[in-house]
Amino acid sequence: MQELLGRISALDPQASLGLRVIACFDELIIGNVNTRALLSAAASLSGCNAGYQSDLPPRSLRVSPRGEIVAPDDGPPTPGSCSAITAEGLTVWIERDGEPHANDAIVLERLALAVRIRLGGGRREIDGRRDLGLLLDPTVPTETRRLAAARLNLVSTARYRVIAAPLFAVWDEHPSGAEDVVATPYGSIHALVVPHDHAPVPARPIGTGPATDVDHLHRSFRTAVVALRLCDPEVAPSVLADDYGGLVGLLADLPLDSDLPDVDSLDAIMSHPWGSVTVDALVRTSSVRQAARNAGVHHSTLQTRLDTIIAELGYDPLDNGIGRTRFGLASLVWRLRHSRVLDLPAPTTPSSPTPLR
Amino acid sequence: MSSRARPEFDPELKAGLAVVGGVFPPTITPNLIAFMRRSYASPPIDDTLRGRAITRSEHTIAGHRGEPIQVSVLRPTRAGSPRPGIVFVHSGGLMFGDRFSGADLVLDWVDNLGAVLVAVEYRLAPEFPDPFPREDCYAALEWAAATAGQLGIRHDRLMVAGASSGGGLAAGMALAARDRDGPALCGQVLDYPMLDDRGVTASTGQFDGVGVWDRVSNETGWSALLGEARGGPDVSPYAAPARATDLSRLPPAFIDVGAAEIFRDEAIAYADGLWTAGGDAELHVWSGGFHAFDIFAPHTVVARGMVRTRDTWVEKILAD
Numbered sequence: 001m002q003e004l005l006g007r008i009s010a011l012d013p014q015a016s017l018g019l020r021v022i023a024c025f026d027e028l029i030i031g032n033v034n035t036r037a038l039l040s041a042a043a044s045l046s047g048c049n050a051g052y053q054s055d056l057p058p059r060s061l062r063v064s065p066r067g068e069i070v071a072p073d074d075g076p077p078t079p080g081s082c083s084a085i086t087a088e089g090l091t092v093w094i095e096r097d098g099e100p101h102a103n104d105a106i107v108l109e110r111l112a113l114a115v116r117i118r119l120g121g122g123r124r125e126i127d128g129r130r131d132l133g134l135l136l137d138p139t140v141p142t143e144t145r146r147l148a149a150a151r152l153n154l155v156s157t158a159r160y161r162v163i164a165a166p167l168f169a170v171w172d173e174h175p176s177g178a179e180d181v182v183a184t185p186y187g188s189i190h191a192l193v194v195p196h197d198h199a200p201v202p203a204r205p206i207g208t209g210p211a212t213d214v215d216h217l218h219r220s221f222r223t224a225v226v227a228l229r230l231c232d233p234e235v236a237p238s239v240l241a242d243d244y245g246g247l248v249g250l251l252a253d254l255p256l257d258s259d260l261p262d263v264d265s266l267d268a269i270m271s272h273p274w275g276s277v278t279v280d281a282l283v284r285t286s287s288v289r290q291a292a293r294n295a296g297v298h299h300s301t302l303q304t305r306l307d308t309i310i311a312e313l314g315y316d317p318l319d320n321g322i323g324r325t326r327f328g329l330a331s332l333v334w335r336l337r338h339s340r341v342l343d344l345p346a347p348t349t350p351s352s353p354t355p356l357r
Numbered sequence: 358m359s360s361r362a363r364p365e366f367d368p369e370l371k372a373g374l375a376v377v378g379g380v381f382p383p384t385i386t387p388n389l390i391a392f393m394r395r396s397y398a399s400p401p402i403d404d405t406l407r408g409r410a411i412t413r414s415e416h417t418i419a420g421h422r423g424e425p426i427q428v429s430v431l432r433p434t435r436a437g438s439p440r441p442g443i444v445f446v447h448s449g450g451l452m453f454g455d456r457f458s459g460a461d462l463v464l465d466w467v468d469n470l471g472a473v474l475v476a477v478e479y480r481l482a483p484e485f486p487d488p489f490p491r492e493d494c495y496a497a498l499e500w501a502a503a504t505a506g507q508l509g510i511r512h513d514r515l516m517v518a519g520a521s522s523g524g525g526l527a528a529g530m531a532l533a534a535r536d537r538d539g540p541a542l543c544g545q546v547l548d549y550p551m552l553d554d555r556g557v558t559a560s561t562g563q564f565d566g567v568g569v570w571d572r573v574s575n576e577t578g579w580s581a582l583l584g585e586a587r588g589g590p591d592v593s594p595y596a597a598p599a600r601a602t603d604l605s606r607l608p609p610a611f612i613d614v615g616a617a618e619i620f621r622d623e624a625i626a627y628a629d630g631l632w633t634a635g636g637d638a639e640l641h642v643w644s645g646g647f648h649a650f651d652i653f654a655p656h657t658v659v660a661r662g663m664v665r666t667r668d669t670w671v672e673k674i675l676a677d
Contacts, residue, residue, distance in 0.1 A: 001373060001376045001377075001653075001654065001656070003400065004376050004377060004379070004380050004653065005376060007379075007380050007396060008376070008379040008380055011379075011380070011392075011395065011396055012379075015379060020375050020376050020379060021375075021376075023372075023375035024372045024373070024375040024376060025372070026372075026375075027368060027371045027372035027374075027375060028368065028369065028372045030368070031367075031368020031369065031371065031372065032368070033368050033369055033372075036658075037368075037369050037657070037658060040369075040656040040657065041369070041372060041373075041656065043656065044654070044655075044656035045376070065656060066655060066656055066661075067655070067656035067657060067658070067660075067661055068661075167375065167378075167379075168378065168379060188375065340384075340566060
């Protein structure tokens with residue numbers, strides 16, 4: 001995989017390889033793979049042998065970048081011929097000849113954590129996850145979250161927002177702040193904490209959560225993930241939860257597979273070539289004329305489409321009673337159900353071909 | 358809804374996807390072809406060959422319509438007598454890759470079995486639609502057989518091998534060689550082959566937006582090759598071997614595929630078709646495997662198992 005990391009760099013010099021390394025080890029830890037598999041991944045990512053040695057039980061293993069076992073040396077290689085981390089009777093290393101590579105430190109750090117967990121350094125270690133993961137998990141006790149926030153230099157009197165992005169988001173500018181890869185039901189998400197009054201972050205796709213105090217940042221994160229999933233690469237590469245008031249927060253708590261006939265009935269409408277743009281235009285207005293302008297069509301055309309929609313739904317989306325609310329909510333849930341923003345990495349296309357190594 | 362039932366990825370492979378996804382997006386649409394041609398280009402061949410006792414020679418041969426195509430011949434540096442030969446067809450969804458894509462895995466056959474590898478630079482879709490890719494490959498097969506004496510290849514031990522789109526093209530070569538009274542083949546290695554342009558199997562619809570090479574990518578590839586003909590009545594079995602109605606009198610086949618990829622069902626069906634026709638086929642379905650996981654994550658347990666099993670079969674067919 002070292003070669004793949006090299007290709008990613010060549011294609012996109014801005015790409016954060018460290019986050020990919022972290023996400024890789026996160027999956028290995030969740031998958032509860034054995035030490036050979038952990039060393040194989042570290043060796044493959046770094047392109048050189050990786051190994052570990054534990055005191056109790058006395059055990060050691062060296063693995064090549066191809067995942068093959070390498071005959072043991074006399075213990076861990078001497079300092080200088082490799083990078084190593086030793087803690088609590090466990091040493092892990094990668095056997096780099098010469099100068100360390102850019103990702104060696106993060107590979108080694110993640111390897112040490114993963115091996116310790118696998119060796120039963122405790123389920124305790126899993127709870128001792130990284131601070132941002134703790135802070136953004138509502139099932140973690142408030143006091144633990146506050147301690148994690150303090151370690152991240154987040155102040156209890158200040159307000160912050162969480163930004164959610166896929167690992168492959170494109171950042172024109174990357175604000176500094178607490179950040180990490182956090183596991184969610186939608187896969188690994190890149191989470192970043194910024195002050196509540198931070199300028200809009202130029203990156204895509206991203207979702208920005210509402211401003212909260214430290215105790216409720218998990219809420220900001222959950223909402224930011226929903227905002228992210230409402231992104232559309234073409235139309236809305238960045239979504240602010242604030243633009244939807246409390247609505248996006250409401251959606252964060254809704255099981256998407258729940259039985260919602262209003263959402264199902266949108267399927268037929270959305271299958272029309274004009275479906276998506278017309279629904280969006282109707283959601284954002286209360287008159288046919290304005291909706292026609294939003295959609296960029298003649299009002300008689302829009303009226304025809306509206307008649308089709310009313311016939312299909314059985315209610316009028318512009319009805320000033322409950323119809324508008326039903327329609328607006330149904331269209332948001334429909335967009336979430338059909339969200340592809342996390343499926344589709346957005347490869348950058350450099351203007352000139354880059355030689356690949 | 359997008360929450361369709363599907364087999365999970367193996368944990369090691371799933372972890373690998375965190376890296377693979379940056380090079381090979383799950384969903385490839387026509388506007389990504391240019392990106393894929395950069396991201397899937399093979400590393401310099403001299404780097405790949407370093408430390409191996411392999412000699413490379415380059416040849417320009419007549420491809421489809423007699424137009425020139427490039428072929429590389431990779432032989433053991435110290436091959437005395439004629440050796441077994443392999444015509445290798447690379448992966449890349451019919452639209453990208455080059456003759457050395459994924460070659461490091463087959464180079465072990467040159468190193469360990471003393472085989473001579475003929476790697477063909479078939480022309481790519483959409484610029485060169487059907488029949489260019491398959492007929493370029495077939496021309497390379499005929500050339501390898503016709504010049505076997507000069508190339509030091511044994512006439513009685515010539516095999517075709519390919520991965521993904523190359524696997525489909527290799528299967529097509531075996532069908533064409535049978536129908537055209539072409540070179541006799543001793544085996545066909547079809548790694549997770551791309552066999553069916555119709556996209557009708559259950560597995561084709563199971564992996565939208567995840568892993569490597571989903572339904573949309575497959576439609577992109579087949580449309581590039583076949584255009585409007587994709588899925589219609591007029592597709593040649595040499596382009597889409599799942600279309601073949603006669604699978605008798607074919608060389609022994611080795612077929613491997615991941616259980617968590619869209620080609621699972623067409624690979625199983627092809628093996629089944631070979632058996633039904635009284636043929637010789639060995640099929641391996643690797644649990645939790647996404648498409649081409651041996652190329653992208655060779656360090657994993659599943660990939661090592663796949664490569665070892667394949668190498669064992671090839672040894673059985675080719676070794677002295």
